Amino acid sequence: MIITLGGLAGTGTSTTAELLSEKLNIPFISAGSVFREMAAEKGMSVLEFSEFAEGNDDIDKEIDRRQALKAKQAENLIVEGRLSAYFVDNADLKLWLVTPFDVRSKRIAERESKTVEVAKSEINIREKSEALRYMEIHNIDISNMEIYDLIINSGTFDPESLSEIIIQTLKVI
Template identity: 40%
Template sequence: MRITVSGLPGSGTTSLSRYLAEHHGFSMISAGEVFRQLAKEHNLELAEFGELAKKDASYDKMIDARQKEIARERDNIIVEGRLSGWMVDEADLRIWLYAPISCRINRIVFRDQMSDEKTAEHLTLEREQCESDRYRSYYSIDIGDLSIYHLILNSEHWDVGGLGAIIDTAIERMKTGKTPP
């Protein structure tokens, strides 16, 4: 089974992906992990690799292609990343996590130990716009088009265990072949 978990920064994709991987014994790959692997393979620090990626589309495309390749080669995998739902053609379950910007900013401030919410919001919105522009330019993907996802969950309303319970039920139904009447 191949499951993708996508969402905007601070929506909880990494936490949920870890839960699902541990709970179901799946392996997990994240776009961030692939980014770090490729930086290492190119003997570059993360910041250096990030600067190259900003200037040259081939780096983003390399990251996306690697994630696609890993997902295609493995079974029982959770693939986490903003574009995972779009990139993993063989996905059995595509999940999008949503949370309002205020909730996401609170999480980002806490996670990244930032002291200024306004700065965090500005940087996050700037990052989202930059990524959205790149996805549209590179792949003609509108990241706001959620029509490809099987489940869209609001992570403001449930903690990781609650989200996991919903998805656990979906996975169990998929495994047993039970469909609703």
């Protein structure tokens, strides 16, 4: 079973992937874990590698390529990342989490110890930048939801309920 799980910042993709991994006894990888792996290969800290990656489209492409390769080589895997569904073509289920902007902002503010206003501003800047990058690098419109099998509002459900919805969905596919 190959599952992709995407969503914008603050939607709970990491929490959901970890919980699903535990409940289904399926390993998971994230774009962040692949990024950290690549930094280690270069002998760099994550911060150093982040600076190195700025303006280097090949880093983004390599993260996507590695996630797709790991999914192709796996029998069971949860692949968490904003663009995972576009590159993991052997996915049995492609999920996208949505959450109201105010809820995401509050979650990020709490997680990163900042005010909600600062979080909102940073989210807006980051998401505009990412949307442009995804279009320029991959010709992907991140707002197009047609690729997903299931879209869930993670602002409505706690992580436990969310994981149960996904598990129940897996029983019918």
